[in-house]
Amino acid sequence: MANKMMIVLVALMVVVAVNVVDGQKVCNISRTEFDACLPAMTDPDPALPSQECCENIHNANLPCMCSYKDSYLATTILSVDTKLAMELPPKCGLVLPSPC
Numbered sequence: 001m002a003n004k005m006m007i008v009l010v011a012l013m014v015v016v017a018v019n020v021v022d023g024q025k026v027c028n029i030s031r032t033e034f035d036a037c038l039p040a041m042t043d044p045d046p047a048l049p050s051q052e053c054c055e056n057i058h059n060a061n062l063p064c065m066c067s068y069k070d071s072y073l074a075t076t077i078l079s080v081d082t083k084l085a086m087e088l089p090p091k092c093g094l095v096l097p098s099p100c
């Protein structure tokens with residue numbers, strides 16, 4: 001029973017992950033675009049986001065990112081630490097929507 005559930009979940013995640021890798025965007029930001037931000041999202045002691053990273057964050061849909069901040073899926077599929085990801089917009093001079 002539990003195993004079947006797991007398989008369905010994994011299959012779903014693979015489908016979504018493939019879509020993301022295929023160039024689809026989550027909150028108007030693609031995995032590739034997030035790559036530019038990886039040094040700034042690495043714990044401990046994340047670097048300051050690069051200009052390229054900030055440009056990508058500027059294009060991102062921030063309210064959407066807010067809704068993903070506690071998302072296990074975002075963490076898994078984008079392999080992004082959402083807690084660190086949410087620290088990026090302020091570092092790029094952007095204001096997060098409130099409440100976020």
Ligand SMILES: *[C@@H]1O[C@H](CO)[C@@H](O)[C@H](O)[C@H]1NC(C)=O
Pocket residue numbers: 028059060061
């Ligand atoms: C989405 O990102 C592209 C650049 O990657 C940008 O030109 C566009 O304005 C963005 N769309 C929204 C709704 O922010």
